[in-house]
Amino acid sequence: MSRYWAEHVQLPSGLASRVRFEVTDGRFGAVDAGVDRESGDERFDGVVLPGFANAHSHAFHRALRGRTQADRGSFWTWRQQMYAVADRLNPDSYLELARAVFAEMTLAGMTVVGEFHYLHHDRSGRRYADPNAMGAALIQAAQEAGVRITLLDACYLSGGLDVNGHRPLDPVQQRFSDSSVTAWAERVAAMPESPTSRIGSALHSVRAVPEAALAEVADLAAPRPMHVHLSEQPAENHAVQAFYGCTPTQLLARHGLLGPETTAVHATHVTGSDITLLGDARTTVCFCPTTERDLADGIGPARALADGGSPICLGSDQHTVIDMFEEIRGLESHERLQSQERVGFTSAELVTAASAGGYNSLGWDGGRIAEGALADFIVVATDSVRTVGSRPDQVIHSATAADVRRVVVGGETVVSDGEHRLGPIAPMLAKALARLDDQP
Ligand SMILES: [Zn+2]
Numbered sequence: 001m002s003r004y005w006a007e008h009v010q011l012p013s014g015l016a017s018r019v020r021f022e023v024t025d026g027r028f029g030a031v032d033a034g035v036d037r038e039s040g041d042e043r044f045d046g047v048v049l050p051g052f053a054n055a056h057s058h059a060f061h062r063a064l065r066g067r068t069q070a071d072r073g074s075f076w077t078w079r080q081q082m083y084a085v086a087d088r089l090n091p092d093s094y095l096e097l098a099r100a101v102f103a104e105m106t107l108a109g110m111t112v113v114g115e116f117h118y119l120h121h122d123r124s125g126r127r128y129a130d131p132n133a134m135g136a137a138l139i140q141a142a143q144e145a146g147v148r149i150t151l152l153d154a155c156y157l158s159g160g161l162d163v164n165g166h167r168p169l170d171p172v173q174q175r176f177s178d179s180s181v182t183a184w185a186e187r188v189a190a191m192p193e194s195p196t197s198r199i200g201s202a203l204h205s206v207r208a209v210p211e212a213a214l215a216e217v218a219d220l221a222a223p224r225p226m227h228v229h230l231s232e233q234p235a236e237n238h239a240v241q242a243f244y245g246c247t248p249t250q251l252l253a254r255h256g257l258l259g260p261e262t263t264a265v266h267a268t269h270v271t272g273s274d275i276t277l278l279g280d281a282r283t284t285v286c287f288c289p290t291t292e293r294d295l296a297d298g299i300g301p302a303r304a305l306a307d308g309g310s311p312i313c314l315g316s317d318q319h320t321v322i323d324m325f326e327e328i329r330g331l332e333s334h335e336r337l338q339s340q341e342r343v344g345f346t347s348a349e350l351v352t353a354a355s356a357g358g359y360n361s362l363g364w365d366g367g368r369i370a371e372g373a374l375a376d377f378i379v380v381a382t383d384s385v386r387t388v389g390s391r392p393d394q395v396i397h398s399a400t401a402a403d404v405r406r407v408v409v410g411g412e413t414v415v416s417d418g419e420h421r422l423g424p425i426a427p428m429l430a431k432a433l434a435r436l437d438d439q440p
Contacts, residue, residue: 001029002411005037006044006379008392010351012368015393019048023375026195026410031371044379046405047392049351050367051111051376052324053358055286056227056265056315058116059098059138060085062429063436065320075233075295082318083172086119088439091128094119095137096435100428102145103420104322108401111376111409112148114286114315114362116202116227116265118156118176120187125174131187139197146407146414146421148376150362151191152227154202155184155217161207163242176204181213185220196410198363200225203257206248207236214255225261225363227286228252231274232266232297249274258283263313263361268292268300275301279308284361287353288317289330299334303344312349313357323401324354332397347393354396379406 001024009019011033020041022029037043063085068078089097098115105113115138121127130136135151142149156176158166169177178184191199201221203209205228209217218226231237231248240248249270252258258281265286267278278285285305292298295318306312314327328350335344345353352367359367359374366374380395381387381403390398407415414421422428 003038003041004044005041006046006048008046009033009048009369010050012356012370014348015047021369023411026375028369028371028373028375031369044406046382047380047395048369049109049378049380050355050369051378051407051409052109052354053112053114053313053362053367054105054110054316054324055114055263055313055358055361056116056288056317057105057113058318059101059141060089060094060119061318062101062104062322063097063433064318075297076235078295085436086175087123087172088436089119090122091133091137093432093435093439094134095141097432098138098141099144100425100432101319101322102142102147103422103425103428105316106145106147106407106409106414107404107418107420107425108322108324109378109380109404109407110147110322110324111378111407112150112359112362112364112366113142114150114152114200114227114358115142116152116154118154118202118204120178121175123175125177132191135191143194143196144422146409146412148196148364148409150198150200150225150364152200152202152225153188153191154204155181155213156204156208157181157213158208158210161236161239161243163239165243166210176208181216181220198225200227200363202226203228205229205236206240206251211244211251211255214251214257218256223261225263225361226257227263227265227361228257230264230267231269232292234269237269247271247274249277253277253281260284265315266292266297266300267305268298270301270305275304275308278305279310282309282311284311284313284357286313286315286358286361287331288315288327289334290321290323290326291317293330293334294318294320299338302331303335303339306345306349311357311360312353313361314354315358325396325399325401328354328396347396350396375411376409378404378408381405
């Protein structure tokens with residue numbers, strides 16, 4: 001058993017002072033606030049927060065960071081650049097890249113990641129000898145980086161949707177598809193879980209899965225977590241309206257795909273009735289503010305969705321930055337820009353979105369510092385040039401990933417004094433990215 005004491009700890013009831021907490025077998029034991037430190041307690045300066053959940057990641061998109069910013073364009077032109085990276089990955093190079101990317105996440109205080117995985121097959125679209133070689137590489141990468149993972153394995157059947165219906169897969173998209181829902185589900189069912197890895201499902205989008213397949217996906221996905229990209233772009237809404245005569249949210253609802261196990265990613269361009277459908281079903285919504293602004297997607301109705309009953313979580317998605325404080329502030333500041341009012345979400349709500357909201361979305365009993373929960377927590381410095389002077393309950397508004405000093409996952413220290421146990425991560429990233437650049 002390990003015992004800790006800290007001046008400031010974020011508990012489910014709010015920020016508490018002078019807190020002792022214990023960790024046994026990877027879970028929190030007793031948590032007591034307003035008590036003195038005892039001999040043998042390790043002391044944390046700064047603020048202790050629950051570990052962050054990065055609920056929406058495509059690890060390989062990290063290879064595009066700082067390389068797509070020169071030309072005008074849209075989500076769709078960016079996607080062409082993303083496909084070019086996808087075309088170059090194999091299980092070995094993906095392991096190397098994802099290990100470094102997941103390590104970057106742990107440095108940023110992320111203790112669980114939801115990896116939305118659709119890069120399944122080889123460059124010609126054929127299955128690898130192990131049909132789950134790419135997914136296995138991602139799970140191994142997460143384990144080596146010290147972060148929990150829920151692999152959200154995506155069903156992907158068509159190349160897109162326009163007013164005339166679903167398009168065939170283009171050559172790059174062959175890698176994403178299992179050809180049928182049954183083949184997808186059989187492949188996913190063969191993936192083992194472990195104490196630090198879970199398998200969930202994903203529906204890439206209603207662009208990539210025709211209506212005829214939706215009910216079968218809903219059946220096969222249950223009861224595991226199920227994530228879906230939803231209404232990130234107006235073009236998706238227009239195509240679904242033209243071809244199916246409804247909104248993407250209504251299409252999901254019609255086939256039983258909304259509910260507490262479902263997470264809708266983005267939900268940027270949803271209607272008032274979509275918000276009601278999502279909230280009434282208790283569907284979680286995952287916002288990815290740094291991605292949504294980078295890709296010029298728009299600003300989603302976060303407060304309205306939360307008020308409607310949808311839990312909120314956060315993801316760094318395409319990793320234009322990996323910094324949960326940026327996502328937190330993006331969620332809140334985008335709301336301020338829309339509403340022209342300050343404080344749309346309280347600090348406690350923002351911490352919950354960054355932690356417990358994502359843990360629930362990914363099927364883990366964590367993201368909260370409470371007896372019995374997974375002992376995943378981080379320590380944020382309050383003495384850096386960025387954070388000094390901030391009130392402990394408002395430090396999330398001033399800190400960056402660089403202020404994460406300690407990261408503990410299941411009671412094990414992964415990051416100490418801001419250093420990852422694997423050593424310097426930037427050279428790991430550099431090596432993995434150079435390997436991709438060299439590949440034809
Ligand atoms: Zn995504």
